Amino acid sequence: MSDPKIEAVQRIYEAYGRGDVEAVLAEVADDVDWAAAAASTSVPWYGSHRGKGEVPRFFQEIGSNVEVTEFTPLSFTSNETDVTVAVWWAFTVRSTGKTAAMHMQHWWRFADGKVAYFRGSEDTEQSAAAFS
Numbered sequence: 001m002s003d004p005k006i007e008a009v010q011r012i013y014e015a016y017g018r019g020d021v022e023a024v025l026a027e028v029a030d031d032v033d034w035a036a037a038a039a040s041t042s043v044p045w046y047g048s049h050r051g052k053g054e055v056p057r058f059f060q061e062i063g064s065n066v067e068v069t070e071f072t073p074l075s076f077t078s079n080e081t082d083v084t085v086a087v088w089w090a091f092t093v094r095s096t097g098k099t100a101a102m103h104m105q106h107w108w109r110f111a112d113g114k115v116a117y118f119r120g121s122e123d124t125e126q127s128a129a130a131f132s
Helices: 004-018 021-025 055-065 124-131
Strands: 028-036 047-050 066-078 082-093 099-111 114-121
Touching: 004 021, 004 066, 004 082, 004 099, 004 114, 021 055, 028 055, 047 055, 055 066, 066 099, 082 124, 099 124
Parallel strands: 028 114
Antiparallel strands: 028 047, 066 082, 082 099, 099 114
């Protein structure tokens, strides 16, 4: 049985892989609450982005600061409103040449068929070390 929420997240990941931020934005609500959950501000994409207009900055910060060498969604789970995904990703920081590889967790909450809330969590210590 297919789940339209999981299919939407898969479309988002496919669009991210192509560098197609517009296709990502097509899947999110106008007032989306989008954030990389971290207490630190040492990594450029950490922090909150409110509304569809701020989401491209998240992707710009990633693209301009790191070369993503792997991004592999490993498993998807869902309930009535949410999708959670375990992701493996690796990157090289352009300014330092340092690398990082880790598991991430993505939490997607849907309302009216669109992403209304996104939180990504990762090994913040490892990411910060790659930038230092």
